[in-house]
Amino acid sequence: MLEWSPEGDRKRSITVAVQNRNHHMSNSNPPDANNKKRRFLSPEKKFQIYLEAQDPTKPVGQLLRREGLFSTDLARIRQQVKEGALTRLSAKPGPKQAKVSNDAYRAIKAELEDKERALADLAVELAILRKKTNGGSWDR
Secondary structure, three states: OOOOOOOOHHHHHHHHHHHHHHHHHHOOOOHHHHHOOOOOOOHHHHHHHHHHHHOOOOOHHHHHHHHOOOHHHHHHHHHHHHHHHHHHHHOOOOOOOOOOOHHHHHHHHHHHHHHHHHHHHHHHHHHHHHHHOOOOOOOO
């Protein structure tokens, strides 16, 4: 497939480069794709990337190449920053309500039901005593 041309080596290198590119494009599993590990970015690193991407003087493509990210990764980071900001800004001032475990909740609920039953029993006793005293008041 190599041809002689007046350009000599240049024509040969272009042909070899095209053949290599076609070979890699037809290969469904490039050798590096299976060995690539998923990166975990800390929240601080994500925010740093977000701030750098917001700088209009720096090209975003350069940032993405340097960090090894895709544009969809940057879009996801921007969305996470937006959601985090909205969550924090929508929080009302003042002390936060403490969360109670399920076990503690069940115990408190059972105690409340016991006290409600005791209160109902006392209300019945009070009604019986009022009937015995002919509905009179306790102030006599």
